[in-house]
Amino acid sequence: MTREQPFDARIVDLDSIADTLSTTLGNHPGVIRLEPTLRSTMTRWKVASVGHLHRNLRHGTPSPTVAIRDGLVLSFTGNVLTLHMDLATSISNPALGLARETQEVAAEVIRASGLSVGHIDVTILAIEGAPAS
Amino acid sequence: MAMNGGKPRLGCGRLIDDVWASIDQPATIHERSCRDCQSARAALDHLEAVTRSMRERDRGDAAQRPSSRVREAIMAVARAEVRRSRRVPLATTPLGTIDISEQALNDLIRFAASTLPGVRARRCTVLRSPTPQSSPGGPSSAGVVDGGDVRITLTVALSSQVRIPATMTLLRERVGTIVQAQTAITMQQIDIGVEDLYDA
Numbered sequence: 001m002t003r004e005q006p007f008d009a010r011i012v013d014l015d016s017i018a019d020t021l022s023t024t025l026g027n028h029p030g031v032i033r034l035e036p037t038l039r040s041t042m043t044r045w046k047v048a049s050v051g052h053l054h055r056n057l058r059h060g061t062p063s064p065t066v067a068i069r070d071g072l073v074l075s076f077t078g079n080v081l082t083l084h085m086d087l088a089t090s091i092s093n094p095a096l097g098l099a100r101e102t103q104e105v106a107a108e109v110i111r112a113s114g115l116s117v118g119h120i121d122v123t124i125l126a127i128e129g130a131p132a133s
Numbered sequence: 134m135a136m137n138g139g140k141p142r143l144g145c146g147r148l149i150d151d152v153w154a155s156i157d158q159p160a161t162i163h164e165r166s167c168r169d170c171q172s173a174r175a176a177l178d179h180l181e182a183v184t185r186s187m188r189e190r191d192r193g194d195a196a197q198r199p200s201s202r203v204r205e206a207i208m209a210v211a212r213a214e215v216r217r218s219r220r221v222p223l224a225t226t227p228l229g230t231i232d233i234s235e236q237a238l239n240d241l242i243r244f245a246a247s248t249l250p251g252v253r254a255r256r257c258t259v260l261r262s263p264t265p266q267s268s269p270g271g272p273s274s275a276g277v278v279d280g281g282d283v284r285i286t287l288t289v290a291l292s293s294q295v296r297i298p299a300t301m302t303l304l305r306e307r308v309g310t311i312v313q314a315q316t317a318i319t320m321q322q323i324d325i326g327v328e329d330l331y332d333a
Contacts, residue, residue: 036210083229091244095315096223096231103228119229123220126234127241127315 017081017113018067018074024109025072025085025102030093034071035086035125075118081110082118088126095124143169153177221259221278223316233316235259235278242285245311249304251292255328260284284322290329301325 026034067074071086083106089095099122107117141149145167152173155161164170191197199207220232239257246254259278287308291300305323312318 091241091315095233095237096317099223099231100226103226103231107228117228121229122231124223124231124233124237124316126237127244 014065014067014074014076017109017115018069018072020113021072021074021083021106021109022069024105025087028098028102028105030090030098031102032088032090032126032128034069035088036070076115077118078116080116080118081113083110083120085120085122086125087122088128089124091127091129095127099124143167143173145169149173149177156181219259219278221283221316221318223318238283238312238316238318241312241315242287242308245308246287246289246304248311249300249307251295251300251333252304253290253331255288255290257288258286260286260322282321283318284324285320286324286326288326288328290331291327292333293330294333297327301327 022034025031065076067076073084075082085102085106087099087102089098102122103120106120110117143149143152145163147170152164152170156174156177160170160174164174219235221235221238222230222232224231238259242257243254246252285308287304289304291297304325308323309320312320
């Protein structure tokens with residue numbers, strides 16, 4: 001007998017999802033870059049330090065519940081992934097419409113990873129001229 | 134030295150923390166006559182001197198300094214952070230909230246103004262009317278501006294060749310149109326100050 005639903009116990013590679021989101025969103029037309037903030041940078045260092053300690057001191061601990069990339073903060077609770085994005089967008093695209101698109105794109109990536117989509121909040125931190133091509 | 138309530142006490146009953154707190158001040162009458170306090174002060178003086186010496190040595194030690202790459206990364210993030218300031222909410226979709234930093238809005242307004250011939254945008258200020266709003270997982274509510282009541286003050290320099298009243302009308306229209314197209318914000322008030330005229 002086969003079972004279509006996943007078992008409760010599962011391993012979530014949050015870093016892999018964060019990398020996919022970073023690449024996909026960074027390449028989305030109109031997104032100039034995902035903006036690092038002091039908050040995300042400090043959180044990233046903190047998460048990396050704690051993760052390093054856990055790897056050295058406690059083998060076999062659960063996978064991390066927070067992943068940080070430039071402009072992205074992913075939080076994983078239960079089976080739900082919550083995301084905050086900080087974007088710099090191109091003046092040639094309406095910023096609000098672009099932010100909506102990135103929400104949809106991020107939601108697709110999260111669903112494709114087999115997780116439930118929580119809040120996807122977007123902050124537009126800069127609207128700039130399009131990079132010279 | 135005894136432990137009392139988790140804090141070390143000297144034989145005379147004083148907390149060693151109290152001795153440390155006044156280590157940079159002259160000894161009190163009690164400390165001048167108490168052997169326990171004199172001994173503790175001597176030890177703490179030595180500790181303070183060693184700590185100061187190590188601190189000075191680290192300050193001049195190139196190996197203790199962050200690499201230029203790390204320093205540049207920190208400074209770039211810090212500079213960007215200062216510019217970002219408060220957030221203006223734009224929309225709430227089924228997936229979450231969308232907002233824009235006040236700085237991004239200011240830059241957009243200055244850009245919009247500068248697209249008009251004979252106008253050079255200078256400073257832009259979004260007037261403060263904070264609301265107790267927050268977004269889950271997002272920035273704190275302390276820096277949120279009411280997105281439905283955005284009022285700005287813009288200062289500009291104008292070419293001496295333009296007619297000021299007509300240019301002001303065009304400028305308000307231009308700023309309002311571009312901000313609306315980019316963010317869906319309808320400006321409630323656009324105050325414009327002409328600070329300077331330039332020859333062109």
